[in-house]
Amino acid sequence: MSDLTKLTIAAARDALRKGEVTSAELTSACLTAIDAADTLNAFVHKTPEVAESQAKSADQRIQAGEAPDLCGIPLGIKDLFCTKGVASQAASRILEGFNPEYESTVTTQLFDAGAVMLGKLNMDEFAMGSSNETSVYGDAVNPWKVDDRQLTPGGSSGGSAAAVAADLCLGATGTDTGGSIRQPAAFTGITGIKPTYGRVSRWGVVAFASSLDQAGPMTKDVRDSAIMLQAMSGFDAKDSTSANIPVPDFEAALTGDIRGKVIGIPKEYRMDGMPAEIEKLWQDGTAMLRDAGAEVRDITLPHTKYALPAYYVIAPAEASSNLARYDGVRFGHRAKLDAGDGITEMYEKTRAEGFGPEVQRRVMVGTYVLSAGFYDAYYNRARRVRALIKRDFDQVFADGVDAILTPATPSAAFGLGEMKNADPIQMYLNDVFTVTVNLAGLPGISVPAGLDAKGLPLGLQLIGRPWEEGDLLNVAYALERSAGFNAKPAKWW
Template identity: 80%
Template sequence: MTDLNKLTIADARDALKKGDVNSVELTQACIDAIDASGALNAFVHKTPEIALEQAAAADARGYADAPALNGIPLGIKDLFCTKGVDSQAASGILKGFKPEYESTVTTKLFDNGAVMLGKLNMDEFAMGSSNESSAYGPAVNPWKVDDRNLTPGGSSGGSAAAVAADLCLGATGTDTGGSIRQPAAFTGTVGIKPTYGRCSRWGIIAYASSLDQAGPMTKTVRDSAIMLSAMAGHDMKDSTSADLAVPDFEAALTGDIKGKVIGIPREYRLDGLNEEITKLWDEGAEMLRAAGAEVRDVSLPHSKYALPAYYVIASAEASSNLARYDGVRFGERAPLGAGDGINEMYEKTRAAGFGPETQRRIMVGTYVLSAGFYDAYYNRARKVRTLIKRDFENVFADGVDAILAPATPTPAFGIGEVSDANPVEMYLNDVFTVTLNLAGLPGIAVPTGMSSNGLPLGLQLIGRPWEEADLLNIAHSVEHSAGFVAKPQKWW
């Protein structure tokens, strides 16, 4: 077999079981692809020795009764702690940090026989929508339509770029306000954010603890179902982890959605929304109708307040979570002058270690949590969050099974095109995605079309809490109807 790195997880699993290929060959094909992909800057810590050792162990284990991910090479977002391997959340303040422990999600993947190819680029501490805040420099979208380098989205930009460019068969991502779904839409890949609590957060470097959730980024919906089954499950080490059985998500992919009710939120039809996105959204609704679903308009009246509420809550939680990084126990410490004391050490280390976007969010978070502004900003944002959650509950209580919406307001844009001087312009990329995180709901981005200049476009499906199986099946139907098979032309 040739081009082994271009296989899907499902196809690779079947080939391994048939004996057409072994994991060492599959892993080596991915390692070779990674080594030739420097221009994408997707993998920032390569682990070929670990990968080949895990692949050999998978081959020795055999494939007759092996778990679905046995021998499958994956990329791991740099936010996941991996024992003995650099895990620095793309931040200078954690440079050189090698954890003595393994995150629960990566432990589950490795227990299922998965192979780790290395750590993937991302926005610093997962704060960003374009992967430009990374201490490693930006990851680059493998899709190219002119002489510009395009963003793969953020914060899981390295994961999206690696999957789209066939550097790995799948990757882990995290989603705090859209950081799985937006980069998936920008790169023509599939990304699912599960219900908050479905995957353990233990060992994942925290950004905003009430919003963060891990999920898979893959080439197909079936691959996402396979990966999510391995990643999900209760974890005693995470108090927010749900003690619920994990369904066989792949078995749910029947493609039969007759009788399902799909909601179209009228509040998401924003003034000035990209015409191609609007057209794709309408086409997606027609695909669902043709597959036997009922499509109806629904109202989510508090959606317009989601973005400001999200950035208040996320920044407040970031301010609290990132207070621990001080250069004392681990990570990079700034050089000190002769008369510097502990206060100067903290100030210089945090000023040098954190990038501008992370500093901005820490300062905003500290401000909204301060005594004079706590009620005016943070408490008000929490009340808005409750109203947003109630909006979704009312829609689902009215018989709606899933909601169809755009994943992003535009196709992928050029690196450096959105000005640092106006951060709100960048934050608007999350306008369709943050509501799910505030409500704790599952959502999936599926590639469904192309822009007029040849860039992938994705739609988003929003599901009921804990019903990822049903959501994946509806997404599987959309994927089948859309027939999206385009791949970026290799230029890197």
């Protein structure tokens, strides 16, 4: 078989079962593609020895029969997931040299299913960013290119998005705290799902904002997302927020039949200054779902306008608490100290050297909003707003809406460096359509649905009922089939 790296997970699974290809061949093709794509800076820790060993074991399992769906499938792992004996830095200097002695629950489940790890993927430092420009490894680059600029693949899961879009791996893990799976998926023309909070274990995933973080798959299409999410999901006693709820067969839910489903269109997502292309894409997506037999209904989510301010209080507050553990004492980077320096100076110098500017900014904001005198004015108020945002969604779903359709991003991918000197708020506005889903703990998926005038991919977002990822994936599958998006970036790297 030629072009092995272009296979979807589903197609590769079938080819492996039929003996048309081996995991070793598939893995070798991906490793070759990765080595030729250093320009994209997607893979930051390559693990060819691990990959070849896992592929060999997978081939033996497949030959013996009874192999799980992901057996032999080469994947990339976001640098936020702890992988035993392999550098896990969260793209930060402060975790330089950290090789965990344990495996995250998600990667354990993937490897138990026979998946192959090709290496660790670039990301924004501690998952803080929307453009993959805050990484200690340097910028990840979008494989899509329409002029002489290098474009952002989005963030924080930018390396994952770039690697899947460029066919360096068949799928990748991502994490989503305010849109970090869905926004990069939209920017690179792939599919990314953030499951319901508690569906996938957070144990062994470096924490950013613990009440918002959720891991999920980033894949070439909806079916692949269903297959990979199945393997990643499940109860984990080591994660106190993990839900002890059965995991259905997500792939079996993909019938494409959405007749009678009610799709909500929230008026609050029609932002001032929204590009005409985004508005048209949204209208086209609405028409596609209506033509597929769904009922389309206008809905209101009145507290949406408060979502970004609430998110940028809650997320930094939780980050400042979570990142307090990086002090140079037990693991990771430690600053060189001068004679007479004590423990306080060690903390200060280590954090000043180890954390990048965006992480420092968010830690300072978070510490401020949690401080005496401001806790009620900011943090408690944001928590109350969060409850109102969740109530908006609960009301809509109680009224019979099955899924909500919105744009995934306010624009197509922008050039790397274009927002470097802009007000940070401009960058934060990239998350305007995605943060509500994290605040409410709901599942959300980005599906590529078209190209802008320059030829860059645009995505649509579907938001589902809690714990009903199967239904959400099926609506996404119907949308995917109607949109017929099959564009790929022309290879330039």
